[in-house]
Amino acid sequence: MESLILVILVIMPGVWSGDWRVTFNDQCALKGTSIVIKCKYDYPFGHFVTSVTWSKAWLVSGRHRLFPVSNLQSSPDHFVYAGNKRGDCSLKINDVHDDDSGAYYFSFVTTLNRWRSQTFLQLSVKELTAVVQPSTVTEGDDVKLTCVSGCPTPTTIVWYRDGQAVPNPVFQARREDTGRYYCAVLGQETARSAFVALNVQYAPKKVSLSISPSGDIFKGSSMTLTCSSDANPPVTQSGYSLYKDGHFIGSGQHHNISDVQPSHSGLYHCQAWNNISWRGSDLINSTQVPLDVQYRPVNVSVSMDPPPVVQGSSVNLTCSSAANPAADNYTWYRIDSPSSSSMLQVGSGQVLSLPSVNASHTGLYFCQARNRLGESNSTEVLVAMMKEEHGGMPLPILAGLGVSLFLTLVLVLIFFWKRRKQRIHAEKETMLGFKHNGRGLSSSATEDESNSVYANIHRLPSSPPPVTDITPHSQRSSHREHDAPVSSEDEVTYTAVTQKPRDPSLPRHINNSRSKAGETDDAVIYAIVAKSS
Structure with a gap:
């Protein structure tokens, strides 16, 4: 014990x-x-x-x-x-x-x-303090995470981003790395730091263009085109641009069209910009989005081939229109007279053929074009029969004759114009001869008459010789003012004239000396016009 x-x-x-x-x-x-x-x-x-x-x-x-x-x-x-x-x-x-x-x-x-x-x-x-350096980076920059503890006791630190473990506290920033970071003690993750944000800026990605309402777009309806993108910082209103078929439409994220027309059809795309470049490009485009505006047939018209309708001939009437989708049904109607309100269906299809026109085909024709969105009528076309008279010539022959007559008339006018021009030219040459003759007479005294050629031109009388005037001299002048020849026509006889050229064998100074002395080697041609009385 x-x-x-x-x-x-x-x-x-x-x-x-x-x-x-x-x-x-x-x-x-x-x-x-x-x-x-x-x-x-x-x-x-x-x-x-x-x-x-x-x-x-x-x-x-x-x-x-x-x-x-x-x-x-x-x-x-x-x-x-x-x-x-x-x-x-x-x-x-x-x-x-x-x-x-x-x-x-x-x-x-x-x-x-x-x-x-x-x-x-x-x-x-x-408590733990998380530090992200730098807190705002551009995609591709380096980032370093640091955790600061207030207690000297060494601990093992782990990192998390939005609840997901971060394997390495030093990394190259990607857009996916944007988020809230915190550090914690390994094994006691409840002991963690406050959140700290990492902001990774990047150029617009996933740029897209949407059209509302989706599906078919009809003429006269309203629609909205909206641009969107993934970007940091986000793209502002002025950072979006809309293009149609490569042409700038306007800026802004939303574009409203209250009255859609066929002209709005085309390929559209968006362009986004936020001042951050990606691989050297600042402007990022979306994919192209087609806009196809659908509408019922419009601008329906009828063409006739051939235009002049001849009895017994064949005529084709063709109906055409603008529509989306294209018109798939055509119906033809005829109104027998303008005063008649009754319509007679005479055929279907885009082309109406009248193989042998007769009086029963005369009337106003129009076509009705239809697609799944609606129908529209064309304007009326008159089919009037032109009869060919017995013994008469067909219209093409008459037209040919008219063209031939016109060309003949033109050729005749050209011929007379040339003849008149030649006659005026001959008269000018005659007048020049008269002047030359006068100069020759004044200088012919010193020349050899053997080198001259004379042509005598006589005017033949075309009327009896005038009666001897026995009127006193005092009265003669007054009678001359009232007496005038009734009509006469000069008859002129033309003679071929040759000109002797200079002697080319003589030196130039001899010819020049002869010219100074009043001599010339050129033959002088004189023409004397004698008017017979």
Whole structure:
């Protein structure tokens, strides 16, 4: 029995020391983690611990007061005593938060006394701080993630982006890397930093153009063309441009057309810009979107071949129109007279053939073009029969004769014009001869008459010689003013004249000396016009 008591005394605290003592160190805890505060206590021999208590000091009315941790407003398992009643006074705090920071005291009660630590344990609560460098980057730039801990205790850090693990804290930014980042303690991910954002800017991608309403677009309806893209920073209103068939339409994300017309059909595409380039290009285009405006037949018309309708001939009437989709049904009608309101259906198809026209075919014709959107009528065309008279010539022959007569008339006019021109030319030459003759007579005294050729031109009388005027001289002049020849026509006889050229064998200075002396080698031609009385 005595030996058993000795063994118990040996293993009991205080046996060796016998001092009242509590031993602990200040602690630093990361917010969100769970920590164990290490603590040791001792007491004198002969005492048995009956209860232990951890208390926290709170400042109340300017004084610090102690409140047992078990009485603090917290979850039941927030503070857990991890020691025993034999010298271990460790305390575990789960999910540390900011309110847990402060001064803590440990006290215990024995069978003979009670004791409280003479000093307090200071608990500091810190948190992780995430740093992204730089916080705003352009796609392709380098990014570095750094986690700063306020506690000196080394911990293993892991990174997350929007809840997804980040394998490497240093990377080359992509557009997918945009998001909120935080760091945490490995194994205690609840202990994490506040969020920090990484903004990765990039040029517009996935540029698209949509047309509302979707499906078929009809003439006269309204529609909206909308541009969209994935870009950071987002593309503004002025950053969007709309093009039709390669031609600029306007700026803006939305384009409304209240009255759609066939002219709006074409290929459309958007262009987006946000001042960020991608592979050297600042302007990013969408794919082309076709717009096909559908409408019922319009501008329906009828053509006739051949235009003049001759009895017994064949005539083709062709109906044409503009429509989308194209007209697939044509119906022909005839109105027998303008005053008649009754219509007679005379055929179908785009071409109406009248193989042998007769009087029963005369009337006003029009066609009706139809597609699945509606129908429209053409204007009326008159088919009037032109009869060919017996013994008469066909119209093409008459037309040919008219052309021939016109050409003949033109040729006759040209012939008379040339004859008149020749006669005027001959008269001019005659007048020039008269002048030359006068000059020759004045200088012929010094020339050799053997080199001259004379031509005598006589005017034959065309009327009897006039009666001898016996009127006195005083009255003769007055009679001359009233007497005039009735009519006469000169008869002129033309003679061919040759001109002797200069002697080319003589030197030029001899010819020139002869010219200075009044001589010439050129034969002088004289023409004497004699008017017979």
